[in-house]
Amino acid sequence: GGGYMERVPEGVRRVDGNDSAADESGGEEEPLAPHRVDDCREKFFCQKVLHQASAPPAQFGPDAINEEIWRSLELMADNFKSRNGDGQDRFRANRFRKASQTVKNLAAEVTRHNWREKLLSLRQKPPAGQGSVWDAIESWVLTGHWTRLEGQQDDPTLAAVNALMEVWGIGPTTARELVAAGAASVADLVGRESYQGVRLSEEVKKGVRYFSDMKLKIPRDEVGRIRDLVCGLAQQEFGPNVIVEAVGSYRRGKPQSHDVDLLITQREGSSPDSHGLVPKLLQRLRDSGIEVVDLKHPQSETVSGTEVYLGLLRPPPGVGDSSVMRRFDIRAYPIRNYPYALLHMTGSDQFNRSMRLFAKKKGIKLSDNGMRARISDDRRQQNEMPNMTEAKCERDIFDFLKLDYVVRGTRA
DNA sequence: CGGCGGTACTG
DNA sequence: CAGTACC
DNA sequence: GCCG
Numbered sequence: 001g002g003g004y005m006e007r008v009p010e011g012v013r014r015v016d017g018n019d020s021a022a023d024e025s026g027g028e029e030e031p032l033a034p035h036r037v038d039d040c041r042e043k044f045f046c047q048k049v050l051h052q053a054s055a056p057p058a059q060f061g062p063d064a065i066n067e068e069i070w071r072s073l074e075l076m077a078d079n080f081k082s083r084n085g086d087g088q089d090r091f092r093a094n095r096f097r098k099a100s101q102t103v104k105n106l107a108a109e110v111t112r113h114n115w116r117e118k119l120l121s122l123r124q125k126p127p128a129g130q131g132s133v134w135d136a137i138e139s140w141v142l143t144g145h146w147t148r149l150e151g152q153q154d155d156p157t158l159a160a161v162n163a164l165m166e167v168w169g170i171g172p173t174t175a176r177e178l179v180a181a182g183a184a185s186v187a188d189l190v191g192r193e194s195y196q197g198v199r200l201s202e203e204v205k206k207g208v209r210y211f212s213d214m215k216l217k218i219p220r221d222e223v224g225r226i227r228d229l230v231c232g233l234a235q236q237e238f239g240p241n242v243i244v245e246a247v248g249s250y251r252r253g254k255p256q257s258h259d260v261d262l263l264i265t266q267r268e269g270s271s272p273d274s275h276g277l278v279p280k281l282l283q284r285l286r287d288s289g290i291e292v293v294d295l296k297h298p299q300s301e302t303v304s305g306t307e308v309y310l311g312l313l314r315p316p317p318g319v320g321d322s323s324v325m326r327r328f329d330i331r332a333y334p335i336r337n338y339p340y341a342l343l344h345m346t347g348s349d350q351f352n353r354s355m356r357l358f359a360k361k362k363g364i365k366l367s368d369n370g371m372r373a374r375i376s377d378d379r380r381q382q383n384e385m386p387n388m389t390e391a392k393c394e395r396d397i398f399d400f401l402k403l404d405y406v407v408r409g410t411r412a
Numbered sequence: 413c414g415g416c417g418g419t420a421c422t423g
Numbered sequence: 424c425a426g427t428a429c430c
Numbered sequence: 431g432c433c434g
Contacts, residue, residue, distance in 0.1 A: 080431090091416060091432085092431050094431085169422095173425080174426075201423070202423095203421095203428095248429090259429095308429080344419090348430070349430050352417065353416085355417090356417045359417095360417080367419065368418080
């Protein structure tokens with residue numbers, strides 16, 4: 001709505017990763033009456049994103065504490081994730097991660113004097129909790145110490161767990177197992193089948209092997225050329241009805257990506273389904289001489305008709321930097337799910353979560369293969385539910401949910 | 413206090 | 424099933 | 431950790 005923008009303080013992005021209020025809670029209770037949900041849709045991240053002001057400047061003044069704050073909050077999030085203690089840590093991690101992103105996205109300069117005002121959206125509703133985000137920032141401003149990080153900084157176990165979790169395929173559980181066995185860094189895992197009796201999975205071995213390649217960002221132009229390469233081969237294999245789209249952060253307009261996300265589908269005419277698309281395309285890639293390493297690839301047919309591939313490829317000369325392997329993902333969908341798949345794969349993850357939570361409040365399950373009524377707890381019955389609407393484009397999905405459309409470049 | 417997104421693949 | 428991954 |  002028009003009047004909404006007027007309430008946005010100047011220089012302050014309305015993105016507050018802190019997904020306040022309705023965007024966080026709810027779930028198993030009765031779906032809200034649709035009009036109730038619609039009335040508070042501006043509280044959801046996937047709508048706030050509409051009202052963001054300009055991006056933060058490249059450089060703040062010398063008094064700015066923006067970066068110190070968001071980096072510390074991010075560290076705390078990482079530590080919660082690594083801790084993985086009581087099953088709630090991942091939610092604590094999410095909380096700190098969102099707070100970090102809120103500060104990171106802030107266009108306004110935050111200083112020791114104005115922080116209470118500028119970071120007001122991070123303030124929890126009373127009663128104030130002990131380890132809250134707000135308290136953490138306050139005590140840092142007052143004392144100069146991140147009390148939450150003190151003691152963790154020099155905890156060698158935590159440091160090792162954090163380090164190992166940077167490997168693709170190693171999550172909190174595996175990292176802790178390895179650290180318990182004595183591993184302290186990625187270097188300890190290089191070239192090994194196991195570490196002190198802890199077996200390394202095939203995925204982890206590849207994660208270690210291509211560790212440094214996977215850390216590199218891919219320039220936008222190269223992502224585009226890899227898409228063109230795969231698209232050309234797909235057309236040779238499947239004909240002109242095939243569609244290959246580069247999605248993910250690329251489709252949101254980012255100057256660089258950490259991988260190449262490809263969405264493939266086939267227009268009506270040749271084969272109406274996506275079945276077998278991924279394995280055939282992968283074979284075509286290999287046959288054309290491109291070096292491809294699998295991380296995950298489909299073993300069996302899926303119910304929904306979705307096919308997933310995660311792997312690495314070496315871009316040939318003229319396409320990209322042939323000295324590194326690039327992470328690439330392919331997901332194939334039947335054409336009827338294309339708008340849902342596009343929405344899902346364009347993200348961001350936070351945007352997807354928010355939109356799905358909004359749908360959930362209306363008793364709708366939104367996913368990359370459709371929108372279904374949540375009628376029963378029975379999973380089988382769930383999967384057999386018909387799609388609620390035949391979306392032709394992304395906008396149809398927003399419209400059906402009665403959400404304002406968000407252009408892909410601002411789905412933060 | 414219950415809930416936090418929905419799905420696919422590995423082992 | 425738990426773990427990890429994708430957005 | 432924070433919200434309803």
